[in-house]
Amino acid sequence: MNSLPVYDSRLSASHLGVFLQTRYLFNDAVQCRILKTGINHSYLLKDGSNKQIFRLYSYNWRTKTEIEEEIRLLKLLNENGVPVSYPISDATGSFIQEIMAPEGLRFGVLFSFAEGEKIRNFTxxxxxxxxxxxxxxxxxxxxxxxxxxxxxxxxxxxxxxxxxxxxxxxxxxxxxxxxxxxxxxxxxxxxxxxxxxxxxxxxxxxxxxxxxxxxxxxxxxxxxxxxxxxxxxxxxxxxxxxxxxxxxxxxxxxxxxxxxxxxxxxxxxxxxxxxxxxxxxxxxxxxxxxxxxxxxxxxxxxxxxxxxxxxxxxxxxxxxxxxxxxxx
CATH class of the missing domain: 3.90.1200.10 (Aminoglycoside phosphotransferase (APH), C-terminal lobe)
Structure with a gap:
């Protein structure tokens, strides 16, 4: 049997939910489902009545430093009252999760859920x-x-x-x-x-x-x-x-x-x-x-x-x- 490299994988939402449950201070058992795929993969997490978004960056798409800088920017904006979906740290205070996928090491970040909905035609x-x-x-x-x-x-x-x-x-x-x-x-x-x-x-x-x-x-x-x-x-x-x-x-x-x-x-x-x-x-x-x-x-x-x-x-x-x- 021949093994070939993987370009991109989609992680099991249920297993990812179990993994994240061990990392973050959720109040209840977490429900996790895939929300959007593309360059990155977004998962919707439900913790009782609370919602969060976990973004899993594609392999070799962003460096860890680039993601850290994105986090720094979002923390600054949130601290200054700019309405953004902001990063959430885990139980150890870390913002970035490292996950070994079939294609290699991928990074993930948990974000607050933006209230409201997407509206294509603005008033x-x-x-x-x-x-x-x-x-x-x-x-x-x-x-x-x-x-x-x-x-x-x-x-x-x-x-x-x-x-x-x-x-x-x-x-x-x-x-x-x-x-x-x-x-x-x-x-x-x-x-x-x-x-x-x-x-x-x-x-x-x-x-x-x-x-x-x-x-x-x-x-x-x-x-x-x-x-x-x-x-x-x-x-x-x-x-x-x-x-x-x-x-x-x-x-x-x-x-x-x-x-x-x-x-x-x-x-x-x-x-x-x-x-x-x-x-x-x-x-x-x-x-x-x-x-x-x-x-x-x-x-x-x-x-x-x-x-x-x-x-x-x-x-x-x-x-x-x-x-x-x-x-x-």
Whole structure:
């Protein structure tokens, strides 16, 4: 019988629950079930009426230091009243669990449960509250340095293009579009007036799938797996483009965007230079996450990397560029 290496495994939820019961100070017997798979695996734990989330990071996806820095960031935000799902220590005071899976050593962290639910189509008032919460996050973390990735031209554009080149032929229509657009974006980002752009910690993935909203409109952010260092306006650009993707009514999109920006600026003012950059950074983030999808192809198979997906992907970017008169 031949034994082959394992790329990724999904741990038994019931056995993981038993393991975690020995590590944490739960009040009752823990019920554990898989909640979400992808790059990482999330498990929902129920301890009587209490809920927590246990994230099991994929093998070799994040270093222990990177996870420690994510924890440091979340503890800082929680201590300063920013609404986030925060890490919970075990009975010994440790935040990171080490679990030997078939593919190798994996790390896991227990997080508080974010009250509320995911809402794909925000109301204008919800958009306002999201703006307030994001600004509070940026206010606390401006000029904070994390021992994690720094998002810049290299990591947002150059490296993702290299990942994409492993999937598409040099003469393909898709590759021509990506290379041409990346070159234009690199040149545009060289023009940034850094004195007018705030730097610090960024989430880089704030959209409806990574926040819960309660019935009274309170917002809680979670899944800081892509947090790092960079221009904080990146988070505004990402939220903007995700709102653009999910709100098909142009007037409603504009109204909700305006409320989001109004909420944000009750806490922190957005400079004219940051506002100018948002359309370009939005496209840069589209390309960044395309690179992630190529890099982690085996997590999703061909769900993302398909001809049909790229027709839609390029169409959305072109629609965005037309709206903002980019590269004209």
């Amino acid at each position: 204008a008032d919800m958009s306002y509250n999201i703006g307030v919460a994001m600004a509070r996050f940026h206010q606390v973390t401006q000029n904070l340095a994390l021992e994690r990735v720094t998002y810049n031209v290299e990591t947002l554009l150059v490296a993702p293009l290299q990942h994409a080149q492993t999937f598409f032929g040099a003469g393909s229509e898709t590759m021509f579009f990506l290379e041409k657009s990346t070159h234009e974006l690199v040149e545009k980002l060289k023009e940034i007036n850094l004195k007018e752009v705030r730097e610090g910690a960024v989430h880089l993935d704030i959209w409806f799938d990574n926040m819960h909203v309660t019935p009274n409109g309170e917002v809680t952010f979670f899944d800081f797996d892509f947090c790092g260092n960079g221009w904080q306006v990146l988070d505004l650009a990402y939220f903007n483009v995700q709102l653009f993707n999910t709100e098909f009514d142009a007037d409603e999109y504009q109204r909700k965007l305006q409320r989001f920006l109004e909420g944000y600026e009750t806490i922190v003012k957005i400079s004219d230079e940051e506002k100018r950059l948002i359309p370009y950074l939005a496209v840069s983030l589209w390309f960044f996450y395309l690179g992630v999808q190529c890099q982690r192809f085996d997590d999703w198979g061909n769900l993302f990397i398909s001809e049909d997906y790229f027709k839609r992907f390029i169409g959305l970017i072109q629609k965005w560029c037309t709206k903002h008169e980019l590269f004209a």
